[in-house]
Amino acid sequence: MRIAVTRPEEDAGPLKAKLEAMGHEAVIVPLLAIRPRQAVEIPALPWQAVAVTSANGIRCLPASHGLAKFRTLTVGPQSLKAAKQAGLAAEAHGGDVTGLAAFIRANLDPGAGPVLYLSGAETTGDLEGQLAAAGFSCHRAVLYDAVPAAGLGVAENSLRAGEIDAVMLYSPRSAKIWRALVEAAGLSRQAGSVRNFCLSGNVASVLPESWDKKVPETPDEQAMLALLAREGRRD
Template sequence: MLIAVTRPEEDAGPLTAKLAAMGHAVVMAPLLAIRPREEISIPALKWQALAVTSANGIRALPRGHGLTQFRTLTVGPQSMKAAEAAGFAAEAHGGDVNGLAAFIRAELDPKAGPILYLSGAETAGDLAAQLAAAGFDCRRVVLYDAVPAETLGAAGQALRAGRIDAVLLYSPRSARIWRGLVEQEGLTAGAARVAHLCLSRNVAAALPEGWNSAVSASPDEAAILRLLEQSGRTL
């Protein structure tokens, strides 16, 4: 099958390798470009833990940040691997923002010190608000912007030719961008027939009614790849 990979270029490498190992071809359709911010200021506090909901939250850290000494809680395997590669002793919990917030509420003590939340400008959920409601002192530092694509590029050409079998969508924002670009390029009818494999129900909800979509059993890459295997048997 030909699979459209919509992740930013920084995140797409391991996924495309897995798809190739499964026997699939890939067309790149990065819907977001990661732009690290300059002159980031991180308070020099004794953090109880760092919370990271994206691998880009680690990659965008400025040099000399001095944060590797603190416990680091990531949202899943990909962000954990990025943190480990950067020298952090990282753990993965929850699978998404809500799951990570639930883990922190259950396992950490609001009185044990502040939480540093490393994030992009736009997030799928409000981790800081959830932790604040539970009594935590959570300080959010925005490290990067995720800039939306202006065209579908090669993926648009493949979609126009009826060659794309499935699209992998990982966030409600990326689903909205995909939908908008499909409509902008006049490809709505063709896109409606393609299998849109979504990481969560919130992702699927960003697509138009009537589009072919399915939701993975859990919000992680292994689950969405299992869903791809299941979908491949019916395509």
Template sequence: MRIAVTRPEEDAGPLKARLEALDHEVVMAPLMTITPRASVHIPDLPWQVIAVTSANGIRALPPGHGLTSIRTLTVGPQSLKAATAAGFRAEAQGGDVNGLSAFIRAELTPAAGPILYLSGAETSGDLEGQLGAAGFACHRAVLYDAVPAAGLGPVDALLRRGEIDAVLLYSPRSARIWRQLTEAAGLSAQAGKLRNFCLSTNVASVLPEHWTRLVAESPDEQAMLALLAQKGRSL
């Protein structure tokens, strides 16, 4: 299949390699650009754990942050890989924001200390709110912005010619941008006929109901690739 990969360039490299190893042709179509924020201040507190829901939360940390000795909880293999590569004592728990929140609420106690949450300006879930409602002191450090793409890039012409088979969508925000850009380009009908592979039901819910939407069994890349392999056989 010819597949549009919409992840930011910082995240797309390993996915592109995995898809090409499965004999797919990949078209890079990043829907967001990651821009670290300058002069971010992280309070010096006795953090119980660090929570990370994106690899970019690790990559955007300012130099000399001094946080690597603190237990770090990530949501999946990609954020785990970024954290361990940066020297953190990291482990993956939960699979997504809600799963990570459930793990923290079940396994940790508010009395053990505050939680540092590393995030971007926009998130797919409310980890800070969920933990706060459970009595945890959670400080959210906003480290980066994910700036939406202005257009579809090379995917535009391929869509017009009917030369894209599928698109991979990993977050509600990327799905929203995908929908907006295709609609603005007059390509909504073409996008709806693609196999829109979605990481979760939350991602799929952003797309029009009449579009072809395929949802992974669990919110992780392995499940997404398994779905791709299953549905790709019928092309």
């Protein structure tokens, strides 16, 4: 299959390699560009844990973050890998924001200290709000902005010509941007007929009901690729 990869450039390369190893062709269409914020200061507090829901939250940390001694909780393999590469004592739980919040509520004590949440300016799932509702003191550090793409780039002509078989969407925001750009280009019919592989039901819910949507059993890339492999065998 010829698959549109919508992840930011930092994440698109590794995914492209995985898809090619599976025999697919990847078309890189970054829908978001990551822009680190400058002069961000991390409060020097006795954090009970550091929560991260995106690898970009690790990549955009200031050099003098001072977080290596704290327990770091990530949502999946990519954020876990980035955290370990940054020298953090990291572990992955939950698969997505809701799952991570559930893990924290079940395994951490609201009275044992504050939780630091590393995030971008726009987030999904409101981890901060979920933890606050459970009695945790949660400090959110905004480390980057994710700037939406202005167009579909190389994917526009390919989609128009029927040369895209599938698209991979990893967040509700990227799905929203994909839908808006497709509609602006007059390509809703074409986008609806390709297979839209969505990381979760929340991602899929952003797309029109009539579009062909595929959602893995669990919200992680390994499950996405397994679903893609099963779908490919049906062709």
